[in-house]
Structures are given as structure tokens and as C-alpha cells.
Amino acid sequence: MTVYLFETYSLLVGYEISRDETELVDALKRGEPKAFEQLIKSHQDRVYGLCLRMLSSSTEAEDLAQDVFITVFKSIGNFRAESRLSTWIYRITRNHCLNRIKFLKRRAAGKKIPLDAARNLNWSDQQTNDPVVSRVYRPDRLAEGMQMEEIIQEQIACLGEDHRELVILRDLEHLSYEEIQEITGLPKGTIKSRLHRARVELARRMAPYLSDE
């Protein structure tokens, strides 16, 4: 709620907000711990949220989100205010997530856990040990009290990273196509077509659960 109010306010009085942001960035560049604290407070939910949804592991997400803030603070000197600070932080978070996923995949490969096989599990499969792709439940598990929200998050986790990140950024984080473009560096057309394919795949995966909705 606060986030939305903040965004609405920033649209109405963009100059004030951007001035605040400039002051915050300047303070960060001076290495002020208080500014670092303010940065964490204002961005922690979104950074952690993106990490959690990309990695599907709260432990990994928390660790990675901490890394993100350390990186942001270390590399704030490279921020040239060509985009919003939040977009820049999202870009760093997204890159961290992709790197961590690569690392986890390599580790999974080392342990001989077939990642792709895990991702392509059919509906009757119960669980995987995969560090990136989380559990896949049968539709009848709904009757056992599974929340729709959890199911969606699990099905999103089963999408490939390139599809997953777009669904998260657009449909869960409610970012504009322009912001997604800045974060991912992808052309708008690619984002749109890829997002469409991601949604179609997610709809297919969710069909057994949504039919009773």
C-alpha cells in the first residue's frame, strides 16, 4: 500500500521525489551509513520480493538480497541518474538473481540432480530437490488446504528464468514495459512476445486449479 501511495505521489510531484532521490544518492556516494539505512528501508521489500520469487527459497533470497544492498552501496558511484534509483536497484537485483540461479544450477548438476527434468515434471509428480524449481503439487492437493497464492508462486517457479522474470516484473511487481526494458535490457517487442508466451504457459499450468474458480 505504501509503495502504491509513494508511486502515485511520485507521479504527481515527481520533482520533489527526484530531489529526495538525488539527495539520497549524494549521501550514499559520500558513504553515509544513515543513507544506507534509508536505502534499505525504502527498497528492502521489493528487492527481497524479487529475489524470493526468482529463487523460490527464502534462505537464498535473504542472503542474495543482502548481497544486493552491499553491491548497491559499493557501486553507487556508477549510478548516473539516467533511470530511477529503484530501476537501477532492480537491475542489480535481477542480475544477482540470474547469477545465483546459474550457480545453483551448476551445483545441482554437480550433485547430478536433473534440473530440466525437474522443471518438466508432470502434474502427478510430488516434489523435486531442485534448489531453483520448487515443489509441484497435484490438483487434488487443493482439497488439502493449499492456498491459490502458493500454487501460483510454485507454478511461476517452474517457468524458465527468462519467462519467470517477466511475469514477476510485470504481473507481480506491476512495472511498466519501459521499466522492464531498462532492467532487462531487452527490446520492448521481445519483452511483449516473451511475456505473452510466459502467460500462456502459466495459464496452461494453472488450468487444473483455475477451472473451479
Added chain:
Amino acid sequence: MDHEKAKTLLSDYLDGELDKQVVLDLEEHLSRCSECSSMLASLQQLLGVVRKIPPVRVPENFARKVRRRAYKTGLFGKAGARSTQSMTVPFVGMWATWGMMLVLGLVLIIVFVAQHQMNMFTSQGQFVLTELSPAQLHTLESQARELDFHISPTRIPNRGLIILVPRNRWTQFRRRLKEHGLKELIPAIAPAADKAGIIHLLLLKASDG
């Protein structure tokens, strides 16, 4: 509108990303294509549910953990650290370190003083009691003789003596020391024996000087 083209535009349609004319063409196609209408319905249903998912809340103490990590990685200098409330954690850490060092120092001093006062230096089953008065030495020797412990002289003549106390008779010997007013010597001798089960007591007289 072409069916394949229409299928790819459904997401843009739901996001309001299409021009008016394209919207009209697509809607016209949807009115006669059950496959596209069905796909649109399922996408609408999906987005209706997905977009209702509330934002994620960060775990408790997250900010504190990040701050701690920042300080650990040396992200802030000491001056910067003092200028904020977030210094609590590293400051507590610093005080804890100094406190621990102080306590350790005190413990070492106490141990040293206690050892010095008791004139006790031990190794495996070996105890040295120094600065004993002739009366104390005499009592120890006579009690050891009564209990039939092995007694031998030290390498330096008249410097003292060595008593070998079997571990299983330590309690008896201790009782005798208590009875003869040598209770204060007991704490200096731990009831630890060597591998053969013998407690070696090296008793040294107080120096004449």
C-alpha cells in the same frame, strides 16, 4: 485479422497496449474464433488471480542483518559508523570484545595469584608444595609413615621430601591432614593421580633466608 496474429496480441490486448484500430480488428476476430476467445478468457482469469497476490514482506531483522554485514565487510569507516544509531550493533560488538578481554585478564590474574598463594605447580599427578614450615613438613611425613606411604628424600639434602600417595588412599590421607590442622594444603592437591594411580607430593621446606 489472421488467427496466428490474433493469438500473439491477446496479452497486449489485456495490458491495453494496442492501438484502437488493432483492438477493433482483434475484437472482431474474437467474436468468431472460439479458440482465441477461450485463450483470452484463461489469460484474463490467470491475471485476475496473479495480480491479486500481495507484495512480499521482508523477514524481520533484515535491515539489521544487512547493516551487520556491511560493517563486517568494512563498508563504513569508523567515523561514519559513529555518526548513526546503526552503530549499536558494531559498538556492542566492540564493547563485548573489550569486556571479554577484561574478564579473561581478570581470570588469568586470579589463577596466577591463587597458584602463587598455594605454592602449587602441578603436572600429571605431581604436586609441589613449597614454603612449608618444619612443623607442617613433620606432620605430613609422620602421617605418611603411619599410613605406610612410600617416602623418599629430595635430590637436595634437607630440602624436603617426596611422598607417594596411592590414589585409593587419598581420602584417608586428606582426612588426616584435616585432623592435624593442614586443611589449607588440601585444595592445592587435586585428587589426580598418574597412570599408575599414584599422587606424587614433593614437599619443600621454606627457605632459611
